[in-house]
Amino acid sequence: MSELFDSTLDAVFRGMDVRSRRQSILAANIANIDTPNFVPKDLDFQAALKQATASHESSEMARTDGRHFGGALGGEAGSEPQVVSRPDRPAGSDGNAVDLDRQMAQAALNSTMYGAMARAAQKKIALLKYVIQQ
Secondary structure, eight states: OTTTSOHHHHHHHHHHHHHHHHHHHHHHHHHTTTOTTOOOEEEOHHHHHHHHHSSOOSOOOOOOSTTSSSOSSSSSTTOOOOEEEOOSSSOOTTSOOOOHHHHHHHHHHHHHHHHHHHHHHHHHHHHHHHHHHO
């Protein structure tokens, strides 16, 4: 893909992969709002984004599933962004540390950022399509 697209578009696609993974984690936190002793998790997003954008000059295909070799999220097989426990609040009487409002806000922000990245990719692809047609 690096021959056809510049590094900006490649970075946007890798960023979208990270945002998608984070959305799944946030959804799991929301789903476990009533689970006793559940501590919410989050992606170490800064480390994941740094890992996704670090030296990815090879022309390997992007990994869209953790079972694929190589990858959009890391480069090495099995190299996944680290998921860390991040309690939103002190654990309640049932041991659950999920704050629904905070998780919903994080999910909404993450979704907005994913959408912005998708629109950026769409505009870049439209520009390439325009250039090809001329």
